[in-house]
Amino acid sequence: MINSIFDAYGAPLLALFFGLLFVLESKYQLRKRVQGRWKRVIINFVVSVPAFLLLRLMLIPVMVWLAVKNQSWQFGLNYLYTIAPVAEGAIAFLLLDYSNYLWHILLHKLPVLWRFHLVHHCDLDLDITTAFRFHFGELVGSVIFRGAAVVLIGAGPLVVLIYEIAFEAATQFHHSNLKMPFQFERMLNFFVVTPRMHGIHHSMVKRETDSNYAIIFSIWDRIHRTVRLNVHQDRIITGVPSYADAHELTIGRLFKLPFTKIRPWPNTGNGSSREEDRDRLKR
Template identity: 40%
Template sequence: MVKRGRSFWGALGFGAAVGALFLLERMRPLRSRKEPGAARVGRNLTIALLAGATTAASEIPLVSPVQRLAERRRLGLLRRLPMPGALRVVLGFLMLDYTLYVWHRMNHRVPFLWRFHAVHHLDLDLDSTTGLRFHFGELALAAGFRALQILLLGIDADTLRLWQQLLIVSVVFHHSNLELPADAERRLVMAIATPRMHGIHHSTRPEELDSNFSSLLSWWDRLHGTIRLNVPQAAITTGLREFQSPEDVTLERSLALPFADDRRLAHSLLHTKHGFGAGRRDFQH
């Protein structure tokens, strides 16, 4: 009963946060739009509903049993190392976030993973609904990766829940089209991914697409030299270079893309393979 109550209030809080961002980004837009709002938002939310159903379905047969197994048999790195409980939570949080950075980079490198992740990058505009727009196949694969994180790292259920709750809010926030005061964003980006930072990652330009992979903490891009900040938002064309027509991003084509024999998909993957680069670390305009 307590767990169900926490889930309810967590979902309510998340819904309120998304709703607030949705309104604020329309009052203070960071980037101009290319597509009419209603049709695009409806498409993104439909993709999001399918992804959400997939995530919920994968928790019961995969993630939850692995969590119980790891706890029962004390599996994973953090359970093997003697340390205070608070330190275990902090390290678990950081390890989850870092390995998600690695997973995101893998999605831009491995052809099979890119077929699904490319659907997220098809969006011709970028706002809070893009943060929910992930192909259901990508979420199914991510559930398997999440199980590996739990099993190998030794992440306890409370740490996982805390990280996931903050992560999903962060993902919606940094995909949003909300124009923050430059000084505020300059401070925020020292610690977390922000709208200007992640907007660069959704650029059609290969060197910009191949940057800013962090999903919550921005430290991992700084660590690996993949951070790129000083790009004016007005200079960014959002989406994939090979899929810039509205006909390319319909709901039907978005859902079918991972299974389609489309040479443009392979070509778009080549644009992401630039390796670790010396990113531009100065602040964006």
Template identity: 45%
Template structure:
């Protein structure tokens, strides 16, 4: 089991790096929005700021929370605790249930980040990116990651997750989250087919709209059907007319590393109720 967990951890890291590089290349060759007008310098500054947050968060979760998640999963399974353990499912059904229940949690955690003002102060760092691309998938304030990581401990126990199931979910999540944040667009028929199951670029661009009714829609991270079930699914046509970001955090300072880290603790130029 230790060998499997190590292999899954390595796979998750390789998938994350490969996805980032590949999508950056595709965005460079054929971007949907010409955010940087061909300026490598502007794109580099944007990448550096977003990835500084991403790398900081990855280090913090690895050092401080990975062990806690392992303990939570081990405790739940040693004590036969948690929804999936109570159901006494076969291994494959346990794994499928684990992925679905974790994604359900992620949906409601995302809703909480929009609806509760305290959490929104941190989550708005992600939404304040006017140039959403694959690096935006890593642009989450460290405070949000810490809150999410702490809450994940009782969630793991309540679901009755195995650590290897959490790693499988994490790998699937990385792939889809990078994909739907990327500054790309798919042919409409392909996007429509894929978004019957997973979140697509066309779907998630709506979530990053400056218009609040669109911002407060399409909360799902992996499986798109949670939004349909909860009546939070929304599309925007034509997609080219979407303006992304937050009006109150549009300054140059807001897009720099210092601005990203301090954003939850200051007010924007134009206050909006969330």
């Protein structure tokens, strides 16, 4: 099933989508770059290789295997009722996305997980290559959480694979540096996470990073009041202030980063405004 769906259709579609976004964000730039693009492409590509391998060889197989086994166990929410298969699949799809919203929050709030997710956030620019800049250790944690979510939700293997393709496409899209017409993106953002929305999540201002955790559907941030949209993209300083020196962010150091002493997020002052926070970061 993985070969016939994810490899045969999902992977080529995701590759085409990547190529399209890569070209479009080059022509229609949302945020000004602060680093050379091709150097970052190389760094982010090399860092992503082990994570890619774990995604394809461990995460996806484990989730699909659990979904297949669960068809005999019949454990989880979707096995508590009988409705049309399409409706059941839609519910499972939504709940899988909600579970990843919760997982994303845990990546930020639990120190043991943040040390791995930090590799993704310390990128000093934000574009489509950032969508692949994940430490392989984070993928190991994902296997446990996302595998458990598949079982608890009672998602079928087909839904798991379709969701994974949509998950990867959404991750590419909202990390891209693509500038779309504002009113169109504003309308789109009522339903899905967009580049402007996720760009705020990658801000060096802590209160902005602690928002916009959703992956596909923006409704989860709205329901839990973690949405933040009132930040102009020109005001965003991307990255983590404790790791703002580009010379430190080499391939080797990014691989070792989770296993070193993690620097705390600087305290920019109690009750300070976003503008004051930004002024301190710029200094």
